[in-house]
Amino acid sequence: MNAAGTRLDVDLGLIRKYDRPGPRYTSYPTAPHFTGEFGPADFLASLESGNGSNRPLSLYFHLPFCAKLCYFCGCTMTVTRNRDRISEYLDYLIRDTQFFARHTGNRPVTQVHWGGGTPTYLTPEETRRLGEAIQNFYNIAPGAEMGVEVDPRQVSREHYQALLDTGFNRISMGVQDFHEPTQKAVNRIQPEAMTRTFVQMARDMGFESVNLDFIYGLPFQTRETFARTIDKLIDIRPDRIALFNYAHVPWMKKHQNVLKEETLPPADEKLAIFKYAIETLTSAGYVFIGMDHFALPEDSMSRALHNKTLYRNFQGYSTHAECDLIAHGMSGISQTADTYAQNTKEYAAYFAAVAAGRPATERGYKLNSDDLLRRDVITRLMCDFELDYDFFNNKYGIDFKELFSDALADLEPMAFDGLVRLRPEGLEVTDTGRLLIRNLAMPFDRYLRESTNTRFSRTI
Numbered sequence: 519m520n521a522a523g524t525r526l527d528v529d530l531g532l533i534r535k536y537d538r539p540g541p542r543y544t545s546y547p548t549a550p551h552f553t554g555e556f557g558p559a560d561f562l563a564s565l566e567s568g569n570g571s572n573r574p575l576s577l578y579f580h581l582p583f584c585a586k587l588c589y590f591c592g593c594t595m596t597v598t599r600n601r602d603r604i605s606e607y608l609d610y611l612i613r614d615t616q617f618f619a620r621h622t623g624n625r626p627v628t629q630v631h632w633g634g635g636t637p638t639y640l641t642p643e644e645t646r647r648l649g650e651a652i653q654n655f656y657n658i659a660p661g662a663e664m665g666v667e668v669d670p671r672q673v674s675r676e677h678y679q680a681l682l683d684t685g686f687n688r689i690s691m692g693v694q695d696f697h698e699p700t701q702k703a704v705n706r707i708q709p710e711a712m713t714r715t716f717v718q719m720a721r722d723m724g725f726e727s728v729n730l731d732f733i734y735g736l737p738f739q740t741r742e743t744f745a746r747t748i749d750k751l752i753d754i755r756p757d758r759i760a761l762f763n764y765a766h767v768p769w770m771k772k773h774q775n776v777l778k779e780e781t782l783p784p785a786d787e788k789l790a791i792f793k794y795a796i797e798t799l800t801s802a803g804y805v806f807i808g809m810d811h812f813a814l815p816e817d818s819m820s821r822a823l824h825n826k827t828l829y830r831n832f833q834g835y836s837t838h839a840e841c842d843l844i845a846h847g848m849s850g851i852s853q854t855a856d857t858y859a860q861n862t863k864e865y866a867a868y869f870a871a872v873a874a875g876r877p878a879t880e881r882g883y884k885l886n887s888d889d890l891l892r893r894d895v896i897t898r899l900m901c902d903f904e905l906d907y908d909f910f911n912n913k914y915g916i917d918f919k920e921l922f923s924d925a926l927a928d929l930e931p932m933a934f935d936g937l938v939r940l941r942p943e944g945l946e947v948t949d950t951g952r953l954l955i956r957n958l959a960m961p962f963d964r965y966l967r968e969s970t971n972t973r974f975s976r977t978i
């Protein structure tokens with residue numbers, strides 16, 4: 519890791535050379551490999567098999583409603599002003615919560631996350647209702663990390679109080695950019711003062727950690743405009759920062775067609791923004807965690823990176839390893855020790871599943887022994903930024919170098935370019951390589967080696 523206050527230099531020549539489509543590896547195998555042959559009973563059986571060992575739980579709640587459409591949005595969400603619709607969804611979500619709590623015994627919950635959509639589009643009363651249901655049905659462990667995505671345009675002191683009263687201790691706020699022409703172009707007007715007010719209020723009221731989300735690659739962004747945004751961001755000094763690359767996929771998200779290609783920063787400008795952001799944030803004392811994430815040195819994410827206890831799941835980097843992740847709500851993806859299960863994206867199908875007392879699994883995947891090994895390799899590589907071959911030899915009874923000879927051969931040109939150091943006993947990712955960690959993971963992905971037609975976003 520870059521030590522606190524140590525600037526991470528970005529070599530744009532190498533970034534350009536390796537900028538190609540690749541998975542983000544929030545799962546392995548990746549979601550396009552899930553199938554409809556895996557159903558609700560498969561998921562439930564796998565989930566219940568963790569009850570005996572009291573495996574901890576991580577709970578995700580998908581709250582898909584928004585007041586207004588941001589044109590860059592890539593989430594599964596619905597824009598509505600119909601409060602009855604939201605209330606109906608909440609009723610089913612609470613029934614779903616009760617169902618899963620009943621099927622997982624008294625297992626400790628170490629992590630809760632509300633994502634969306636806009637979770638704070640619930641009223642404070644609805645927020646309290648859902649928060650209390652979670653507290654009542656599940657066994658929330660002392661010190662559990664409970665986070666919620668907050669939209670400053672749709673939040674109030676009463677929301678914060680309802681969240682705090684029901685155990686929440688972290689907020690994550692979408693900002694994207696402070697640059698007004700960019701905000702206007704993406705249909706998300708969020709004055710800087712509003713963001714500052716709700717960050718300060720969260721701190722004053724006692725939330726332990728504040729994360730801010732930004733996106734580069736949006737209309738009318740240049741290195742200069744984004745530099746001003748980064749300066750303001752450093753001044754606010756959140757505990758964590760997520761800096762995402764805008765994925766322009768109008769063939770999947772039709773509303774992105776509103777964003778005219780000629781207003782998006784050209785590739786070289788986007789790379790200049792990326793370089794400036796990384797070098798400036800790391801100079802300002804942030805630790806680059808990996809992929810899109812930065813954290814202050816004292817934050818639990820930085821400590822997990824340092825202690826090699828970082829983990830990766832559908833929410834990105836996590837400090838909670840070895841949990842079963844249960845996704846409540848439409849479209850969410852659950853994960854157990856050896857399965858993935860994605861919920862339906864249709865409201866009617868979701869309501870029908872909940873009413874029938876079964877998981878809303880629409881498709882999923884059961885990992886075989888090769889998948890489990892490769893998932894472990896890719897996870898350790900992306901979280902520890904090194905691999906110790908003997909660790910895998912002992913754990914899986916394999917000869918790592920022989921089994922992965924093709925992957926190691928693929929890494930040799932990257933070692934020549936200074937992205938990774940290949941040693942007889944293991945490999946170690948360099949600082950430059952950490953910016954291209956997806957490229958280093960891709961050679962270990964069996965499905966990627968065998969397929970040519972899956973579309974992924976670019977690695978930078």
Ligand code: SF4
Nearest residue numbers: 584587588591593635
């Ligand atoms: S608030 Fe979030 S989920 Fe809703 S449209 Fe905007 S980006 Fe998408």
